[in-house]
Amino acid sequence: xxxxxxxxxxxxxxxxxxxxxxxxxxxxxxxxxxxxxxxxxxxxxxxxxxxxxxxxxxxxxxxxxxxxxxxxxxxxxxxxxxxxxxxxxxxxxxxxxxxxxxxxxxxxxxxx
Amino acid sequence: xxxxxxxxxxxxxxxxxxxxxxxxxxxxxxxxxxxxxxxxxxxxxxxxxxxxxxxxxxxxxxxxxxxxxxxxxxxxxxxxxxxxxxxxxxxxxxxxxxxxxxxxxxxxxxxxxxxxxxxxxxxxxxxxxxxxxxxxxxxxxxxxxxxxxxxxxxxxxxxxxxxxxxxxxxxxxxxxxxxxxxxxxxxxxxxxxxxxxxxxxxxxxxxxxxxxxxxxxxxxxxxxxxxxxxxxxxxxxxxxxxxxxxxxxxxxxxxxxxxxxxxxxxxxxxxxxxxxxxxxxxxxxxxxxxxxxxxxxxxxxxxxxxxxxxxxxxxxxxxxxxxxxxxxxxxxxxxxxxxxxxxxxxxxxxxxxxxxxxxxxxxxxxxxxxxxxxxxxxxxxxxxxxxxxxxxxxxxxxxxxxxxxxxxxxxxxxxxxxxxxxxxxxxxxxxxxxxxxxxxxxxxxxxxxxxxxxxxxxxxxxxxxxxxxxxxxxxxxxxxxxxxxxxxxxxxxx
Numbered sequence: 001x002x003x004x005x006x007x008x009x010x011x012x013x014x015x016x017x018x019x020x021x022x023x024x025x026x027x028x029x030x031x032x033x034x035x036x037x038x039x040x041x042x043x044x045x046x047x048x049x050x051x052x053x054x055x056x057x058x059x060x061x062x063x064x065x066x067x068x069x070x071x072x073x074x075x076x077x078x079x080x081x082x083x084x085x086x087x088x089x090x091x092x093x094x095x096x097x098x099x100x101x102x103x104x105x106x107x108x109x110x111x112x
Numbered sequence: 113x114x115x116x117x118x119x120x121x122x123x124x125x126x127x128x129x130x131x132x133x134x135x136x137x138x139x140x141x142x143x144x145x146x147x148x149x150x151x152x153x154x155x156x157x158x159x160x161x162x163x164x165x166x167x168x169x170x171x172x173x174x175x176x177x178x179x180x181x182x183x184x185x186x187x188x189x190x191x192x193x194x195x196x197x198x199x200x201x202x203x204x205x206x207x208x209x210x211x212x213x214x215x216x217x218x219x220x221x222x223x224x225x226x227x228x229x230x231x232x233x234x235x236x237x238x239x240x241x242x243x244x245x246x247x248x249x250x251x252x253x254x255x256x257x258x259x260x261x262x263x264x265x266x267x268x269x270x271x272x273x274x275x276x277x278x279x280x281x282x283x284x285x286x287x288x289x290x291x292x293x294x295x296x297x298x299x300x301x302x303x304x305x306x307x308x309x310x311x312x313x314x315x316x317x318x319x320x321x322x323x324x325x326x327x328x329x330x331x332x333x334x335x336x337x338x339x340x341x342x343x344x345x346x347x348x349x350x351x352x353x354x355x356x357x358x359x360x361x362x363x364x365x366x367x368x369x370x371x372x373x374x375x376x377x378x379x380x381x382x383x384x385x386x387x388x389x390x391x392x393x394x395x396x397x398x399x400x401x402x403x404x405x406x407x408x409x410x411x412x413x414x415x416x417x418x419x420x421x422x423x424x425x426x427x428x429x430x431x432x433x434x435x436x437x438x439x440x441x442x443x444x445x446x447x448x449x450x451x452x453x454x455x456x457x458x459x460x461x462x463x464x465x466x467x468x469x470x471x472x473x474x475x476x477x478x479x480x481x482x483x484x485x486x487x488x489x490x491x492x493x494x495x496x497x498x499x500x501x502x503x504x505x506x507x508x509x510x511x512x513x514x515x516x517x518x519x520x521x522x523x524x525x526x527x528x529x530x531x532x533x534x535x536x537x538x539x540x541x542x543x544x545x546x547x548x549x550x551x552x553x554x555x556x557x558x559x560x561x562x563x564x565x566x567x568x569x570x571x572x573x574x575x576x577x578x579x580x581x582x583x584x585x586x587x588x589x590x591x592x593x594x595x596x597x598x599x600x601x602x603x604x605x606x
Contacts (some may be wrong), residue, residue, distance in 0.1 A: 020281065025273070032277065032281065032284075036280075036284050038288075039284045039288045039291070042288055042291050043287065043290075045291075046291040046292070046294055047294070047295075068294070068300070069291070069294065072243055072287075072290070072291075072300075076287050079247070080280075080284070082254065083250075083276070083280055086257055086276070090257075090261065090269065090273060090276060091273065093269055094270060094273050097264070097266050097269050098266060098270055106273065
């Protein structure tokens with residue numbers, strides 16, 4: 001199960017990076033979202049996947065799920081959610097102000 | 113009770129910043145409020161530093177969760193020295209801000225973002241937990257995203273897209289690296305990671321994770337070849353915001369490198385630390401060439417961030433206590449002087465009406481004091497005695513010599529010359545020359561710009577002239593970094 005999840009995270013990373021290298025702003029933002037999904041899935045996988053086990057450690061429980069990765073993911077999801085929404089607004093304003101959403105045309109000149 | 117001190121440098125700016133949002137339109141009030149509370153915060157930080165100096169590290173186990181399980185905040189000499197420097201830079205910026213920012217920029221939450229930035233930077237310095245370090249990175253980056261677009265001009269929006277994207281990508285890489293590390297050592301507490309990595313003698317997979325972490329922090333700290341994103345976004349916002357960025361953000365990256373590669377990944381130095389030396393050399397060369405490549409005075413200073421980071425990496429790469437002391441000294445020096453330089457070129461660009469060096473001449477006739485202050489800061493930056501840059505570079509190069517790294521020392525000295533040339537060029541062409549009659553001098557504005565910069569330069573000169581007083585403490589930080597057992601013991605208490 002862990003191997004399948006790792007491959008899935010890898011696929012998300014590759015598609016994310018592919019989209020990140022595009023010229024259109026919206027594609028780039030979708031790329032970052034995919035990468036962060038890949039990263040989150042990866043953290044979950046790293047804590048070992050177990051079905052039906054409670055996330056607590058008590059004396060009479062032998063099988064338990066590691067709660068730490070879940071706490072880490074939650075934090076990370078919130079952060080990437082915030083950054084993605086910020087990016088969407090930023091991209092909207094940037095494309096409106098500059099008259100293009102093509103990153104190729106947004107290269108800076110030195111003296112402006 | 114006393115351990116709660118460690119949280120104060122994070123909590124105070126956080127609360128102050130949120131409260132500042134409540135009356136953001138009452139400019140006179142919010143200015144005084146921000147200035148007074150920055151001073152109070154600096155006082156508190158100075159007291160904590162004094163306390164730590166007298167009594168040793170203060171460790172806060174947040175929520176009373178015992179050390180390896182909960183998040184720990186560690187106020188040791190290194191982190192508190194850097195937090196104090198952060199606050200000194202913050203004081204200069206907060207007094208400079210009303211002169212430099214437009215009314216609209218000030219009204220739209222500059223002060224809130226500013227305090228959140230300080231809180232995030234202090235948090236990143238103080239935390240003793242790798243995942244928490246990521247969170248504080250995000251706090252300071254979020255604040256910086258707000259600051260970089262403040263004003264919403266065309267160029268700002270254009271550059272901020274790139275800035276946000278590169279930082280978002282490296283943050284995601286950071287999270288992935290933490291996941292890797294967690295799966296191998298089963299903890300995110302830095303002290304416990306260090307202990308466990310030591311137990312398994314740092315196998316190949318851990319070295320790989322270490323290098324991955326180096327790339328994450330290298331992106332944030334703007335090391336070769338990951339610095340390409342830095343110069344242009346840094347000059348897009350208002351000078352006071354550039355100063356905060358230039359002084360603080362890359363330094364958090366280099367601090368993280370210092371912490372991680374003096375504490376955790378220290379067992380395979382032939383791979384990691386050897387690699388750093390080469391990266392440092394390339395960073396020095398390309399950064400100083402970059403600084404010479406442009407006529408935009410703001411861009412010259414922004415490019416100068418890069419060789420400074422290269423210098424600090426030398427100290428980490430040579431791995432001896434002299435090298436670490438040099439890195440810490442240079443870190444403190446560079447935070448102060450980068451802020452001063454950004455504020456100075458901001459003032460020059462404002463008074464001359466352009467940041468194109470070809471169009472500026474003879475400013476010294478109108479603003480003599482500004483000119484000489486620029487001259488001094490150029491010398492501080494290049495490392496001419498008796499200023500602080502000299503001491504920092506001397507100690508760093510001494511560390512390099514102790515480790516028999518002659519080539520890197522030569523490259524360091526050579527790039528210092530290029531740095532001097534790049535900055536003094538602004539002085540020669542912008543300040544000397546015939547009087548520009550078309551400018552009507554605005555002495556009132558100039559005075560407002562000069563005071564905060566003079567405040568920073570005072571510390572720079574003090575650090576250089578008074579090196580005898582400060583160096584013993586910095587040297588003890590170097591020894592402390594060489595012996596990570598002390599850090600681990602102070603947290604895990606075994």
